[in-house]
Amino acid sequence: MSTIRIPAEALRSVGSNPVITSIFTADPSAHVWDDGRIYMYASHDMDPARGCDLMDRYHVFSSADMVNWIDEGEILRSDDVAWGRPEGGFMWAPDAAYRNGTYYFYFPHPSDSNWNDSWKIGVATSDHPAKGFVDRGYIEGLGGFAMIDPCVFVDDDNRAYLYYGGGGKCVGGELADDMMSMKGEPVPMETTEDFHEAAWVFKRNGMYYLTYADNLEENNRMRYAISDNPLGPWTYKGIFLEPTGCSTTHGSVAEFKGKWYLFYHNQAISGQGNLRSVCIDEIEFNEDGTIRTVRQTANGLQPAAAISAPHPNPHRYYADGAMTGGGAAVSFGDNHMPIIGGLELEGAFAEFGQVDGGAAGGRATIYVHYATADRLAKLRLTVNGSDYSLLNLPSTGSEQSFSGCAQITVTLRPDRSNTVRLTGGNGDARVDYILVNPFQDL
Ligand code: FUB
Numbered sequence: 103m104s105t106i107r108i109p110a111e112a113l114r115s116v117g118s119n120p121v122i123t124s125i126f127t128a129d130p131s132a133h134v135w136d137d138g139r140i141y142m143y144a145s146h147d148m149d150p151a152r153g154c155d156l157m158d159r160y161h162v163f164s165s166a167d168m169v170n171w172i173d174e175g176e177i178l179r180s181d182d183v184a185w186g187r188p189e190g191g192f193m194w195a196p197d198a199a200y201r202n203g204t205y206y207f208y209f210p211h212p213s214d215s216n217w218n219d220s221w222k223i224g225v226a227t228s229d230h231p232a233k234g235f236v237d238r239g240y241i242e243g244l245g246g247f248a249m250i251d252p253c254v255f256v257d258d259d260n261r262a263y264l265y266y267g268g269g270g271k272c273v274g275g276e277l278a279d280d281m282m283s284m285k286g287e288p289v290p291m292e293t294t295e296d297f298h299e300a301a302w303v304f305k306r307n308g309m310y311y312l313t314y315a316d317n318l319e320e321n322n323r324m325r326y327a328i329s330d331n332p333l334g335p336w337t338y339k340g341i342f343l344e345p346t347g348c349s350t351t352h353g354s355v356a357e358f359k360g361k362w363y364l365f366y367h368n369q370a371i372s373g374q375g376n377l378r379s380v381c382i383d384e385i386e387f388n389e390d391g392t393i394r395t396v397r398q399t400a401n402g403l404q405p406a407a408a409i410s411a412p413h414p415n416p417h418r419y420y421a422d423g424a425m426t427g428g429g430a431a432v433s434f435g436d437n438h439m440p441i442i443g444g445l446e447l448e449g450a451f452a453e454f455g456q457v458d459g460g461a462a463g464g465r466a467t468i469y470v471h472y473a474t475a476d477r478l479a480k481l482r483l484t485v486n487g488s489d490y491s492l493l494n495l496p497s498t499g500s501e502q503s504f505s506g507c508a509q510i511t512v513t514l515r516p517d518r519s520n521t522v523r524l525t526g527g528n529g530d531a532r533v534d535y536i537l538v539n540p541f542q543d544l
Pocket of ligand 1: 128
């Protein structure tokens with residue numbers, strides 16, 4: 103597990119939606135694991151997008167209070183999948199499960215260039231919830247239709263069930279003890295109405311719930327059905343999430359510290375249906391267990407637990423060359439416009455050398471403090487020559503207001519052997535400083 107301390111500048115006392123803003127994420131699957139944190143396994147809309155073709159590089163996010171979410175970093179990309187489609191991409195909606203000391207990561211991915219006819223449900227495993235996942239192949243013997251959107255539900259008796267499906271058909275079945283094969287043939291999930299995709303199963307007060315996306319054109323909603331058996335038959339109960347403004351919808355439901363939450367996505371940041379952003383809102387139940395329509399908020403949540411104390415001493419590297427903490431050498435690209443304390447992104451770059459990755463190296467969160475008057479500026483980050491996602495810099499209102507903080511978790515080498523480079527991606531923004539916060543991995 104990790105000891106995670108957030109720098110004061112990035113620590114928030116109330117939430118807002120979307121909750122993940124620095125990169126585009128969709129299809130969140132949320133789970134509370136034994137360390138008491140809530141983890142969100144999301145798919146990653148690569149920017150710029152080409153439909154959903156280029157989706158890749160799954161990131162995991164975790165929180166202790168539902169308001170402050172840490173990017174735990176990338177856990178799997180198509181290049182890591184030995185049996186996968188040669189061209190990569192198509193890393194669609196995933197899920198994760200924990201059983202008997204192992205974390206299982208389930209992801210839909212085609213095995214062939216002919217992607218639509220070769221979907222498989224891949225499995226990667228780790229002994230840690232957010233790093234170290236290794237591809238173990240795919241679940242054999244499934245097929246015949248769109249095998250997307252796996253969901254794995256582990257019941258109170260430790261029996262595990264896999265659900266999946268798209269294109270109107272949903273099936274489910276019990277997983278064998280290895281969590282990578284089925285005990286028998288999956289069976290259709292009967293009496294769900296207007297099923298499209300995005301199956302999710304959870305249990306509350308002894309009742310099983312199957313939630314899913316429906317087929318409303320260009321405006322999918324979320325519906326649900328209930329049962330007293332994990333494999334149905336199901337009784338259809340209605341719509342509980344109206345359109346989010348995005349053509350797809352996809353959600354998961356989890357309980358955290360006594361309250362229930364819906365994790366879903368919209369396109370509020372990008373305005374584009376293939377550059378989506380994860381949101382969280384409370385989900386409420388009536389006395390009889392039926393679900394009330396979820397209120398989609400922009401304000402997000404109140405903390406579910408006390409906000410932890412800020413990190414006392416993150417490494418800080420200033421874009422104007424000043425330095426504290428790690429002590430960085432900063433150089434600017436030729437096109438740098440000398441604006442005090444800042445970097446103008448158009449055609450410019452700033453390079454931070456001697457960035458400290460800690461004694462062992464490994465995961466570190468980079469926080470970029472910026473100002474931009476643009477609605478959505480973007481910045482490209484490379485670390486030791488490796489390209490990370492374009493970082494979103496939503497508007498701070500003006501070029502003088504350095505209230506923006508974009509974050510992403512990367513992999514650093516030990517000690518001061520790292521180079522972090524920021525280049526213009528889109529629009530104008532100014533960068534004041536970056537904070538580098540190595541994880542204290544145990
Ligand atoms: O994110 C790619 C696909 O879009 C998912 O697999 C579907 O559920 C929909 O969200």
